[in-house]
Amino acid sequence: MTAAPTAPTNATTAPTETPAQDLRQSMIDAFFQAVDDGVNLAVVVSDSTSTAKLAPFQAAHPERVVNVGIAEQSLVGVAAGLSLGGYVPVTANAAPFLVARANEQVKNDVCYSNTNVKLVGLNAGVAYGPLGSTHHAIDDLSIMQGFGTIQILAPSDAVEARRMFAHAFAHEGPVYIRLDNAKLPVLHEDGYRFTLGEPDRLREGAAVTLVAVGSVVHEAVAAADALAAKGVDAGVVSVPSIRPLNRPALAHMLRAAPLVVTVEEHSVHGGLGSLVAEIMAENALGSRLIRIGIPDGQFAKTGPRAAIRAYYGLDSAGILREVQNARATVA
Amino acid sequence: MDIASLQNAARTVRKTILRTNARAGQGHTGGDLSETDILVTLFLHVLNLPGRDPQNPDRDRFILSKGHGVCGLYSTLATAGLIDAAWLDDYLTFDSHTPGHPVRQKTPFVELNTGALGHGLPVATGLALAAKRQNRSYRVYVLVGDGELQEGSNWESAMTAAHYDLDNLTVIVDRNTLQLADRTESIVGLEPLADKWRAFGFDLHEARGNDIPDLIRAFEATRTVAGKPHVILAHTRKGAGVSFIEDRAEWHHRIPTTEELERAYAELES
Numbered sequence: 001m002t003a004a005p006t007a008p009t010n011a012t013t014a015p016t017e018t019p020a021q022d023l024r025q026s027m028i029d030a031f032f033q034a035v036d037d038g039v040n041l042a043v044v045v046s047d048s049t050s051t052a053k054l055a056p057f058q059a060a061h062p063e064r065v066v067n068v069g070i071a072e073q074s075l076v077g078v079a080a081g082l083s084l085g086g087y088v089p090v091t092a093n094a095a096p097f098l099v100a101r102a103n104e105q106v107k108n109d110v111c112y113s114n115t116n117v118k119l120v121g122l123n124a125g126v127a128y129g130p131l132g133s134t135h136h137a138i139d140d141l142s143i144m145q146g147f148g149t150i151q152i153l154a155p156s157d158a159v160e161a162r163r164m165f166a167h168a169f170a171h172e173g174p175v176y177i178r179l180d181n182a183k184l185p186v187l188h189e190d191g192y193r194f195t196l197g198e199p200d201r202l203r204e205g206a207a208v209t210l211v212a213v214g215s216v217v218h219e220a221v222a223a224a225d226a227l228a229a230k231g232v233d234a235g236v237v238s239v240p241s242i243r244p245l246n247r248p249a250l251a252h253m254l255r256a257a258p259l260v261v262t263v264e265e266h267s268v269h270g271g272l273g274s275l276v277a278e279i280m281a282e283n284a285l286g287s288r289l290i291r292i293g294i295p296d297g298q299f300a301k302t303g304p305r306a307a308i309r310a311y312y313g314l315d316s317a318g319i320l321r322e323v324q325n326a327r328a329t330v331a
Numbered sequence: 332m333d334i335a336s337l338q339n340a341a342r343t344v345r346k347t348i349l350r351t352n353a354r355a356g357q358g359h360t361g362g363d364l365s366e367t368d369i370l371v372t373l374f375l376h377v378l379n380l381p382g383r384d385p386q387n388p389d390r391d392r393f394i395l396s397k398g399h400g401v402c403g404l405y406s407t408l409a410t411a412g413l414i415d416a417a418w419l420d421d422y423l424t425f426d427s428h429t430p431g432h433p434v435r436q437k438t439p440f441v442e443l444n445t446g447a448l449g450h451g452l453p454v455a456t457g458l459a460l461a462a463k464r465q466n467r468s469y470r471v472y473v474l475v476g477d478g479e480l481q482e483g484s485n486w487e488s489a490m491t492a493a494h495y496d497l498d499n500l501t502v503i504v505d506r507n508t509l510q511l512a513d514r515t516e517s518i519v520g521l522e523p524l525a526d527k528w529r530a531f532g533f534d535l536h537e538a539r540g541n542d543i544p545d546l547i548r549a550f551e552a553t554r555t556v557a558g559k560p561h562v563i564l565a566h567t568r569k570g571a572g573v574s575f576i577e578d579r580a581e582w583h584h585r586i587p588t589t590e591e592l593e594r595a596y597a598e599l600e601s
């Protein structure tokens with residue numbers, strides 16, 4: 001990464017009247033595009049064709065799909081083998097079973113062996129709300145950061161997801177993409193360029209900077225709107241590229257505000273909050289940091305996703321409350 | 332309990348499953364109905380539960396390795412009077428006693444937090460080994476899905492269970508021939524499944540898995556064989572008991588509409 005803290009500011013205005021989009025559709029579009037572009041793609045699933053919404057691609061390119069059955073260790077091992085045999089494999093299954101079950105295969109067969117495998121973690125965070133902690137992945141960003149080589153990405157809308165997949169297929173080496181299943185409004189203009197490593201400044205704001213990753217970027221944007229209505233000038237930075245990350249650029253963006261609030265549907269340990277804390281400390285920013293997420297040392301509650309978000313203050317109302325409380329105690 | 336009462340209980344469990352999933356708006360209807368007769372046979376006939384006490388150290392242990400069949404388990408526990416039936420009203424709600432996969436901190440008689448497939452048999456193996464080594468009399472039963480058997484962890488501990496001669500361990504395979512998206516045999520074939528278990532050193536019994544008397548016969552047959560872990564290959568139908576749900580992949584996680592619920596009740600009551 002270059003140290004130049006000159007990351008472009010992306011459009012702060014969402015294009016109006018764009019309907020919410022399923023990011024998995026962007027993934028499938030990217031698969032079709034990759035095949036058209038001559039990428040020797042192999043999509044590997046573990047009885048997860050419906051989770052991945054793969055049916056149209058499978059119908060068009062059955063010879064490019066491998067279903068290994070309910071066997072995630074085999075999923076990742078087979079993908080690594082396909083890559084050694086000349087394919088560009090992409091796995092698509094529920095994030096918890098990728099990250100937890102196939103952990104050693106990810107570590108050794110993909111990251112350590114530096115094979116050209118793209119791993120898509122579907123429905124991470126607490127997307128599977130009532131199904132409980134076996135199905136939650138609140139540790140994927142942390143675990144992936146523990147491994148060498150792999151790039152770690154999380155889009156916040158369909159436009160960004162498309163650009164990210166294009167990057168992943170162009171890049172030679174392991175990539176992890178944390179892909180949400182929520183239907184999300186589009187935050188970015190069609191011309192948006194995802195730039196690997198760059199934090200994505202969505203709003204300028206002097207009083208507080210909200211830093212978020214993935215689908216909760218939308219909660220941060222909504223909280224910034226609510227704060228603006230109360231006369232509080234809140235900035236929003238999305239971090240779609242957890243690794244690599246232009247740390248000086250992020251430090252620069254955080255320098256302005258006396259209060260930084262991180263928002264992640266992840267444990268506050270080892271994810272975005274920890275990363276921002278490191279960057280603030282290393283750059284001696286001295287401003288106050290609040291990390292919103294699943295508290296360290298806990299599994300998330302079970303229940304509807306919205307109720308879980310509300311419980312941990314991960315929704316826009318919770319973010320608003322945290323910011324107001326923090327400002328009250330500072331003042 | 333006599334056979335007619337067990338069959339009656341199974342009907343109640345099926346109705347409870349359908350109603351509970353429909354109300355929650357989410358669930359695994361096919362897998363819940365597939366396993367119903369196995370769970371009823373276990374909880375109302377086979378398992379030794381002294382004092383009906385979930386803490387009694389001599390209780391037989393049951394692990395639902397196919398944890399997504401949790402509504403079948405809650406409905407059976409409620410029908411057996413082992414949990415409060417009112418808890419089913421809170422199925423899948425925030426922080427409830429009845430979450431979408433079994434949680435031992437929440438529900439009595441749940442021994443392990445399952446939901447990620449392929450964990451039940453290894454843990455059941457350890458639990459059975461603990462009984463052997465400490466001369467305890469409890470038996471360990473574990474219900475696995477057939478698709479679940481694609482997870483290699485099952486076969487790792489199958490070797491271990493046979494190696495340690497764990498004849499206090501019984502695996503029941505819910506052999507409904509369907510997994511999440513399709514037939515097991517079109518995704519990654521399991522056959523010849525009986526030969527596989529035998530080759531791994533198990534005492535194998537086949538049974539009609541939606542037929543309570545035949546299940547009882549199979550459970551009794553396992554008791555006549557010593558020195559090996561047991562497996563009952565229970566040939567079931569996913570969605571068993573309701574004609575329009577049976578044997579259809581889409582009912583893996585479909586739930587009945589109000590109209591379908593009425594039709595299903597009518598079938599179960601006829």
Ligand SMILES: Cc1ncc(C[n+]2csc(CCOP(=O)(O)OP(=O)(O)O)c2C)c(N)n1
Nearest residue numbers: 047362446447448476477478479509510511
């Ligand atoms: C480790 C893991 N991988 C994937 C899943 C997702 N999943 C839930 S149920 C299921 C299909 C299970 O099929 P089977 O074992 O045959 O159960 P049944 O037919 O009785 O429902 C899958 C793939 C999971 N729960 N755990």
Ligand SMILES: [Mg+2]
Nearest residue numbers: 477478509510
């Ligand atoms: Mg099955």
